[in-house]
Amino acid sequence: MKLLIVESPGKVKKIQGFLGSGWRVEASVGHVRDLPLYDMGVSPPNFRPSYAPTERGKSVLAKLASAVKSADSVFLAMDPDREGEAIAWHLEDALRLENPGRITFSEITEKAVKMALEHPRALDRNLVAAQEGRRVLDRLVGYMVSVPLSRAIGGKKSAGRVQSPALRLVVEREREIRAFKMTTHYGVELVFDALDNITPGWKANWLAKAWLGPGQEYLLEKEKAVRVAAMRRVKVLACQDTETKAVPPAPFTTSTLQQAASNSLKLSPKKTMEAAQRLYEAGHITYMRTDSPNISEEAVAEIREYCRNSNWPVVATPRRWKSKAGAQEAHEAIRPTHIEVEEAGDTDSEKALYTMIRLRTLASQLEDAVFAVRTALLQGEDIEGRMPEFEAKGRTLVRPGWKMVMAADQTEDGEEEADNPVPQLNAGSLLTVGGGKVVTHKTKAPPRYTEATLVKALEGRGIGRPSTYAAILENILGRGYVRLEKRALAATADGEAVVDALMGRFAFLEFSFTKELEDDLDAIAEGRTGYIDVMRKMHHCLEQELGLFQAATVTPCPDCGKPLRRIVRAPGKNGQGGYDFWGCSGYPDCPATFADNGGKPGHRLEKREKPPLSTHKCPECGKPLAHRTKDGPGAYNFWGCSGFPNCKVTFQDDNGKPEGAE
Template sequence: MKLLIVESPGKIKKLQSILPAEWRVAASVGHIRDLPQEAYGLEPPDFRPVYQITPEKKDVVARLRTLAAEADEVYLASDPDREGEAIAWHLKDVLGLSACKRVTYTAITKDDVEAGIAAPRDIDMALVHAQEARRALDRLVGYKVSGPLSRACSESRLSAGRVQSPAVRIVVDREQEIRSFVSTTHYGVELTFDRVENVSEGWNAVWLPREGWLDEDNPYVLDKAVADRVAAVRSLDVLAFEEKEAATAPPAPFTTSSLQQAAGNALKFTPKKTMELAQKLYEAGHITYMRTDSPNLSETAIAEIRAYADAQGLPLPPAPRTWKSKDGAQEAHEAIRPTHIDVEEAGENADEQALYALIRLRALASQLADAVFAVRVARLGADVDGRQAIFEARGRTLVHPGWKQVMAADAADDEDAEPSNSVPLLKEGATAVVQQGTVSTKKTKPKPRYKQTTLIREMERRGIGRPATYAAILDNIIVQKAYLREEKGWLVPTPRGEAIVAAMQPVFSFMNLDFTKRLEDALDDVAGGKTSYADCVGLAYDTLMAELATFREKTAVPCPACGNRDTFYHNVNPERGWNYWKCKECNASFEDDGGRPGSRKEKKEIPLSEFDCLACGSAKLRRIAGTKNGAAYDFFKCSDDNCGATFNAVDGRPVPREEPTLSEFACKQCGKPLAVKPTRKGGIYFSCTGYPKCKQRYWAKDDNSPDYDNPPK
């Protein structure tokens, strides 16, 4: 048997239908392991990641191990990007594959899959290290900054992100620009002509006050009386006239980013929905891989599209088209396109079909001839108050539709088309008679708020993050964290979004938009083998630690009892009615006084019971009862802290607790013996006997040994 391991279970059916009978296709369901959830997992100076199999993937890993053991050959076919390369390496390491073959393909078609399998290679460790560096940098910022940020903003569960926080800042900056914007009222003039020497009527010209009437210090016409006098002219001289043809090239095929923007504008899909639909189209074999920075198609695809267009009678340019990629683009594979250009409809539902049509028409149009317009531009002048007022009339008529035969407009640009204006054929020196002059009152407007699509465009322009991550980032900062909200499609920062930006921006380099781009360039250097993982992460770590010390000094509140800044925090939870200060170091609690620690909360004294301690006999027991997390507890504890013995409460009386059953295993955390404890479902788990100093627990594996790699949360 030959085993092909892919990421998504959605690919299995299609791939199994392509491959011969001796092949078996299985899925890892994404990553099988990650940095630990309950610990940092990265320690200087080398920052070597400590990985754990994620709890929900234990069964997946067990099944893959069984299949790999039965297979004669194992092929790792995770996605053709850095993330996919890292997944392949994790699979090789966890499954203990001494020999395996890494294969990639950008479309799930018979030809592409067979070509990929026929050209296996080794795992590219430079790409793996680049993914590890990205993950490490994300963990570094999130793990080190989120706690101090929450304390600084007096709100629990806030998070900082290497890419998400700059994205929030972009929206916050725009909102602040809008709030501080002061509108200016100014005036413009448009003339409508009824005839030009009896040739035509119904065309327009607009006044160009910047030519001779305004300067940089006074960019607007503020006096309506001046505009009224300009609008009163009824005869103008034709100063110049130009008639020419202008060609407009088609837009490039879709990259990940431009697909998200176009689907948002044309189909009103969120970036997250767009990527989910594209994933399904890719898994079904309808489109090529949908995570790409390249705007160019393969030579084979171009040849197929040109042949199809020629057969359909569509206009073609003399040579195939290519496009210049944006700086920093990762061009491991071609632009997004249909796998078969002659298939006009594909997809399981209306949304998939609409997205497929968008992708197909964009790819087809990209190889067609230019759209050609006949353009007429006239400059006209008249004397007003002893100065010449210049007007311009511009008209454009489509004469050869070219690519516009299949695609009306570039849906990614979200711009209004140029208005129609039937400018007649004019001669210099002729006279144009005005039918009507209109003064328009205008007000300057601030730049608009961002939409999801325009925020993606801005992030891409600034080099923040990667297009493949944009959908997840926006979902996180809008839906999960609520740093932004949508109002009629526009993004508006929430108070907590503005608070985190205000707290972090003055201190942390990762909030600097240029710094974020430079860090992306450093990750590219790791992928290209130009720098090492440790150097990339180490430099960022040193910078962050220095900035974090400054941040804590500026924002952290010291505990009034012990002075510790790192363990003293403001515990606010409106749902539970909590609003107090607590120190994890000395366990002191304080009332809140306007966002600062107030008077100390005295610990509630539990009265002594009538029973003597069964362990030391020299002190009374306290009966402790209540609920925690919905579960009731009731036990006795010795009032002498040096003893601290505890006993079960049975019928209101203290009863010695049963000694735990010790196992042969030791705690990986502190080295003390592990006790065997029963679970609610009749199984067992292991608990460290070093409690309360060590609270480590472990699930039991099938052979009743502790699962050190996957401790419970």
């Protein structure tokens, strides 16, 4: 019996059906081991991680170990990326496999799976090291920086190697919006009646730039616009016909799929990837984590043949797209596995996503869309020695090309240019203006990021990789550093506080530094640099920065010398129970507390007498409960275990008794 281990249980039944008897297909259900939960799990000088089975991984490994015992040979078919390579290595190591066959396929079809099994390879240790490097770098930043950060600004706060730069983008955009000052400026639009009862009404816009004063960006004087709008006769200076072409968008990468799904289907990156995962596991699309915009030559040939049979205009030479700088993965763009299948997926989201992927794939091999463009330059009558000029531009689709199958590129969140049927005009002829109107414009603040535009910004700066975008967004939203307001990302006070505390003190907040680290991970994957060298560089940088950060933010306790930490709790819904003060990190051995004074420790707070112990027992540890009360600002009234901080059980007060306690 041969054993094939895949990642997802969703693939098992389908692949088992391809292979039949003599094979057993099992799933690892993703990662089976990880760094420990309550310990950093990695330390200098070699930075070798200490792994432990995950809670789910324990039972999975036990089941797989039993399957391995009865197998003649074992094949590892994890996903074709760094994460998949790392999962395969963890299985090899944990199950003590000897020379397992590593196979990959970018589509779950019988042909692809069987072809992969004919060409197994050894595990790629460089890819494993690159994934391990990402995990360790994230752990170093999270463990080394989060505690000092929390101590400095209060509450439980976290820093992240890619999470924090992403948060910085949102915070800086929020502040740009806050600082924005609106400018009202003016333009003029002339409207012309139908010409010879053939051409419907058309428009021309005033070219106001020549009327601006030194340093002016906009026309601010409305009276000038009013005089120009009163123009009723204009002369044609020129009329030119040209042609423009629009190429189809490239097939989807992970990033562009998330952007298009957000704009067109209103799906979050997380929901998009979940739906794409299900489509992939069901065999409908190729692997959905990729930064390549190109598809295989075999698939291109099939797509072009399908388009010809549909009588669509196929481009003469198969299209290829240039990958973005830093593109790393070898798999092709996201496409249907069977282009002739028009509908796939179980849910509405899956069906809509599949349709979007399919149409974009088809469009990629069709001819350009061709537009006829007519541009007319008009001149008005003299106004105080100056002749205002106007431009009328119209565009008409003459050959739809790829637009036969899709209207626009869904990754662009904008409107199509409106038609303006400018007639054929002769230079020197005079035209009568049907009407003129002053158009009032107001400058707009830069828009808040949406999930789609933040993914685009991260990709453009080289922050993160295809597999990480959804997790980055989930982190900053889940930690309350950013909130969603009508699909836009708004920074919270906590998010701003985190960025302010880190900015200028830690290099991982700098976009260029973060990109360089991503490049270092790519270099590890390609065998151009070593894992330990990259880890040591980051660790050394963090140690130096942490020393300076703590020197600037740590106040020693005057009683014992240990660092003071800010302790913040927001008021409850009833407005009670909130507090903000500084306490010694040596508590309970050192109970010193100090008032908060603008983010710094202030005067010493009076030591309160410990509340008397009651006869009510803590249901968790059996120690007596104590009734804790305080009047005035930050008032509270509750019952807590006398074993605090080791036991944190609390109860609401119910007329002088702990509610629900014995």
